[in-house]
Amino acid sequence: MAAAALGCSSRKEFCARFRSVNPKTQCDLDRMNKWVQGRSLPRAPSVYADLAAVIGSTKPGRWVADCSPDAFAAELMVLTKADAATLAVPENLSRRGNPRAAGLLGGVTTLTGAFAAYSLAWSPPFLGRVVRGFLRLAAGKNGPLIATYTETFQGRHLHMSAEVWIGGRAMHFLVRDPDGDMPAFISLQLPGPPANVLCGVMSGVAFIAHEPLPSASPIVFIRVPDTPSLEATNRFFDPAPGTVAADLVELGLNVPEADRLDAFTRKFVGKRPTQVTPQDQVTFASMLNREPLEAAG
Template sequence: MAAAALGCGSRKEFCARFRKANPATECDLERLNKWVQGRSLPRAASVYADLGAVIGTAKPGRWIADCSLEDFAAELAACTGADAAALVASGGGASRAGTRAAGLFGGVATLAGAFAAYSPGWSPHFRGHLIRGALRLKPGRNGTLIATYAEALVGRAVRLTAEAQIAGRSMHVALREPDSDMMLFLSLQVPGPPASMFCGVMSGAAFVAHESLPSACRIAFIRVPETPRLDATNRYLDPVPGAIAADLADLGVTLAEAGRFDAFTREFLGASPIQVTAQDQASFAGMLDRAYLGATG
């Protein structure tokens, strides 16, 4: 979009604009080719500041890294006089998720890896226990990030996957099990490098129950070495003092302040999820339905 607005006839000409704006720029022709093709993302935050200088905006590099296609097109049009709608159309083939992920320092590669997942159990049969699951984040095509979350529920391995949607410092994932209607939704804080952990909230329905209970809870994902043992040890975990730290040690993570970390994590997660029962729904309906039925005749 920027190259088109500036009338650059080639990537070489566009790259020269970066060198003119900043002789020490991290942008060279080889890197620029990879960025434009969606094969990688700029690792240096200064590249976005250089792009700002190239197009003549007063906006900081961080704004350029995090803004939407539409906002960038509008700023580009204001700086160059180009038509914003035409610019969006010319850049519309780029992945929307990849564009948002471009705001991450180092790109989605900094987030990729294996993570041990800890959250309060949702099943009434395992109330007071933690679920230890596993999350894997892998770079996809065009700068996307693919999330796969796994749990072991009553002897069955459950695996849900989806493309992560990154917007600024938030990541949202609508996970689905391919062979069923089971879904989970994650809303997480996006960390900076080295992305040692994510924390946020998870919502969905409790399936190991006599009724489907809409549920939500806090969840923490801790980076661990990639090993088959991560999936093999998915289970319900008794949240006694030291249990989380011991589990991480078993997965190859050595913590300098294991006791403090363990206590903080258990406090963060809490003892139980937030859940809604059919009785809750019936109670509301009993107080409201008659009034609504009367209002409609």
């Protein structure tokens, strides 16, 4: 978009614009090719500041990194007098997304697909076991990426969906069950293509418990072949050696380093989730609420 507005006839010419404003820029032709193709993202924040200087904007690099494609196009039109047709945002880009993932330097299509999910069980009856769920990332009707996460326990299929928010080299979604009141918040590292794995943290409240148990644990999503029966394979299992690798093979994934992946996945998810019990609340309250109670008495 910026190259078109500036009349650059090639990426090489556009890259030279970066060197003209900053001889020590982190932008070079090889990196630019990867960014434009969506194969990676800029690691140095200075690249966005350099881009602002290239287009003649007084806005900070952070604004360039976080603005929408439409906002960036509007800035270009003011600065370069380019017309709207030259800077048209492709229809397959999210009008609400972040350009680092969906506009200037890549595309969300690399994230779409089906993923097997591995995390620790939170509910007391299943502590110590691994939850194998399922995540599907798909482009929504209006552009935003939609996450659908499912788990199965005690015969119940938990089906939660949300729009994905991308920013700060991370992706986040607050999924909800339309028939329940138990949301879960998932925050993940934003990977570069081919995005075969997503890892991060999931937090929420234990779904099966006699008392509220706010919980958090690591979670990893591994890309697998998308089949109609994938969701039906959700289950709990004991994290014995070889179980994760065997599960992935059953899902149709060819795993060259099966033993290593199996061991690291089990190490990553850990042995117990972080949980807050009512007793923790009572203990804090006993130390902090005494003075108001004594004053009231």
